[in-house]
Amino acid sequence: MKEANLLDGRLVAHQIHRETMEVVQKLRQHGVQPSVVFIRVGQFPPSELYVRMKQKKAQELGIKSQVISFAEDVSQNEVLEKLYQLNQDPSIHGILVQLPLPSHLSEKEIALAIDPKKDIDGFHPINLGKMLLGEKDCFYPCTPLGIQELLKRYNIEIEGKEVVILGRSNIVGKPMAALLLQKSKYANATVTIVHSFSQNIKEHCQRADILIAAMGKARFVTKDFVKAGAVVVDVGVSRVADASSHKGFKIVGDVDFDEIKKIASWITPNPGGVGPMTIAMLLSNTVKAAELSLFS
Amino acid sequence: MKEANLLDGRLVAHQIHRETMEVVQKLRQHGVQPSVVFIRVGQFPPSELYVRMKQKKAQELGIKSQVISFAEDVSQNEVLEKLYQLNQDPSIHGILVQLPLPSHLSEKEIALAIDPKKDIDGFHPINLGKMLLGEKDCFYPCTPLGIQELLKRYNIEIEGKEVVILGRSNIVGKPMAALLLQKSKYANATVTIVHSFSQNIKEHCQRADILIAAMGKARFVTKDFVKAGAVVVDVGVSRVADASSHKGFKIVGDVDFDEIKKIASWITPNPGGVGPMTIAMLLSNTVKAAELSLFS
Structure with a gap:
């Protein structure tokens, strides 16, 4: 009996990364350098690993990236302040807060604080609502x-x-x-x-x-x-x-x-x-955010 | 063989209306008069009927209501301007735009223009997104x-x-x-x-x-x-x-x-x-909006 074919996420992610890289190059020709900020809180080895992987791949594709690490006991307000700053900064296209967060922080409030246009994770309720409605001008x-x-x-x-x-x-x-x-x-x-x-x-x-x-x-x-x-x-x-x-x-x-x-x-x-597909879509969303910034 | 029992929407709606009326009375004691605005565009008899039914029921429950009727050829901007005005007005708790709208108007843009806190229909993407996430501080x-x-x-x-x-x-x-x-x-x-x-x-x-x-x-x-x-x-x-x-x-x-x-x-x-349940929840949402306005 024939065995199942593989849905090879590594292979397809590789293709998508190549396509993303082409868009990055086009955007650079238009004077736009796609850029993403990863926010991490505390010392949680799997989160550190995920952020490192995402950042490494972003760099390979020519996406500017930056990691902001907060101490475990950072206050909700400090995180929100930082998000408001990043929301205002036109040179930042994507913002990702690596979950899970320590229990004294509200993931819900933090998801709401990210500008939906920079919400490359697609976790803001307005992006989820638009997805449910079948709309396309949002992040999934x-x-x-x-x-x-x-x-x-x-x-x-x-x-x-x-x-x-x-x-x-x-x-x-x-x-x-x-x-x-x-x-x-x-x-x-x-x-x-x-x-x-x-x-x-x-x-x-x-x-x-x-x-x-x-x-x-x-x-x-x-x-x-x-x-x-x-x-x-x-x-x-x-x-x-x-x-x-x-x-x-x-x-x-x-x-x-x-x-x-x-x-x-x-x-x-x-x-x-x-x-691998999840990371590929994250960086594809980042570049989409940079593209959309040209029209806003 | 025994026949099915009826899920009697009229009866249950009647109970809910009574409960809503009690909340209206309490809110009035706190100096808040729950109020709703219905917006209609053009002459579409079923829409006229629906709005009339909703308004009549709102009045019975002691909810202040007002119908704004636009001509068929109203511009998108005129409707949006009106919505922004109503969003700003603290004496208005609920806003409903009766669908369908003429095809030159964007239902999508209009749904987005209503303040989510006054969106008693629950059609704003942020309310739908919160619903999908299982949150309660929103309108369904x-x-x-x-x-x-x-x-x-x-x-x-x-x-x-x-x-x-x-x-x-x-x-x-x-x-x-x-x-x-x-x-x-x-x-x-x-x-x-x-x-x-x-x-x-x-x-x-x-x-x-x-x-x-x-x-x-x-x-x-x-x-x-x-x-x-x-x-x-x-x-x-x-x-x-x-x-x-x-x-x-x-x-x-x-x-x-x-x-x-x-x-x-x-x-x-x-x-x-x-x-009847749909109308009951609409007015219950209106009163919820009025209650929430006390805390914002």
């Missing part, structure tokens, strides 16, 4: 956008298909549903969202032509959840103990890749699937 | 909110249930999904949205514990779409020719009420189901 969250783009580049048909999304987070599940429900060629899907309160989760998954697992539960989706020939996208990132690793843990997805690749038609590797 | 669209409230007042269990929504409009289907996906006792549902591009629509409907029909297709949902014991909510409003009526037409819903009431456990009459 990078993970759902990256998943749609990955499916699109592999010519996976989405229109009229059964999409089942596992998980209803604000950064993946809910915006993913909003995106694939839109009236467009790479959407128009029938969408079901299942989550921790759902019954018959397995049966829902078995209906899926496209199954998007975003619960963050290690290998929750086993072979018996998946219809033969389905497309399976794994967004999950969980740490599980692993004595054989020098770190003592390894990262696993929501999907039992080794078994499911035997029956799916397409599957994302994890790592190497959704993750 | 009146029809989905009215449906949730109707189910709640009849103690219909929603948590963990299969909800199938027919239709993905910006004013019903999509916000309805966002609302019933929220983490709360009267939500936490497994939600599927089907629409014109969906296949197997009937099979989806047959899975539904709660079926919400909002396509605007006269009697699209027939008995064979409905699981025995399901809860059926009919949002549809279609005109069909009717020689026996002096108007030459009658209003019918998306649901074949006479047949489906024989197998459903609960069903909305139509008219008398969702319609």
Whole structure:
């Protein structure tokens, strides 16, 4: 039996980065240097790693980037003050506040404080609302956008298909549903969202032509959840103990890749699937913000 | 066989109106007179009727109301100017622009121009985005909110249930999904949205514990779409020719009420189901806006 084809996020992200770089070069010819600011709070190694990865890639593409690091005990007002400053600064096109934040800070208030035109993460409610309405003059969250783009580049048909999304987070599940429900060629899907309160989760998954697992539960989706020939996208990132690793843990997805690749038609590797796409869309959003700044 | 119980929107709306009236009286004791402005453009008899109904009910509840009627050929700028004026006016708590608008006006731009704090229709993208995020300090669209409230007042269990929504409009289907996906006792549902591009629509409907029909297709949902014991909510409003009526037409819903009431456990009459709830939530939102104005 033929194994599933890979939805190779690294490969597609590489293509997108090349396209982004071309836009950066054009913008520079128009005297615009796309630039992004990453804001970090405290010492959280995964956040430090993510910001480093994003910054490195931004630099490779010719996007100017800057990291502002606040101490763990920074006040809400200090962060807001900084955001207002960055909002005012016409040389800054994109602002990203790396989550999670320490619990004394309000992620909600901080998301609202970023100028929606610089909200390259697409987390401002006005950007999410516009996405739900099907509007285009806004920023969409990078993970759902990256998943749609990955499916699109592999010519996976989405229109009229059964999409089942596992998980209803604000950064993946809910915006993913909003995106694939839109009236467009790479959407128009029938969408079901299942989550921790759902019954018959397995049966829902078995209906899926496209199954998007975003619960963050290690290998929750086993072979018996998946219809033969389905497309399976794994967004999950969980740490599980692993004595054989020098770190003592390894990262696993929501999907039992080794078994499911035997029956799916397409599957994302994890790592190497959704993750690289998320960064690609973030930098593509940054350049979009720089382009839009020309018209405002 | 026992027939379905009625989800009596008129009755529940009446209760909600009484509660709203009590809040109006309290607000008056605090020196606040809740007030709403309805904006109409052109001569479109159904819009005139809707605005008249809303205004009449507002007056009954002690809410000050005012209708501003623009001529069919009003410019976008004139409408926006008026909105900015009303946004600035602290004595106005709610602003509603009756849709549809003539095609030379941009509904999108007009929705964005209403102060989100006065957006009692819940159509501003920032209010929709907050709804998607599960936030409460905002306004939810009146029809989905009215449906949730109707189910709640009849103690219909929603948590963990299969909800199938027919239709993905910006004013019903999509916000309805966002609302019933929220983490709360009267939500936490497994939600599927089907629409014109969906296949197997009937099979989806047959899975539904709660079926919400909002396509605007006269009697699209027939008995064979409905699981025995399901809860059926009919949002549809279609005109069909009717020689026996002096108007030459009658209003019918998306649901074949006479047949489906024989197998459903609960069903909305139509008219008398969702319609009255929508107006009740609109006026309840108006009073919420007046209350919030005390704290801003």
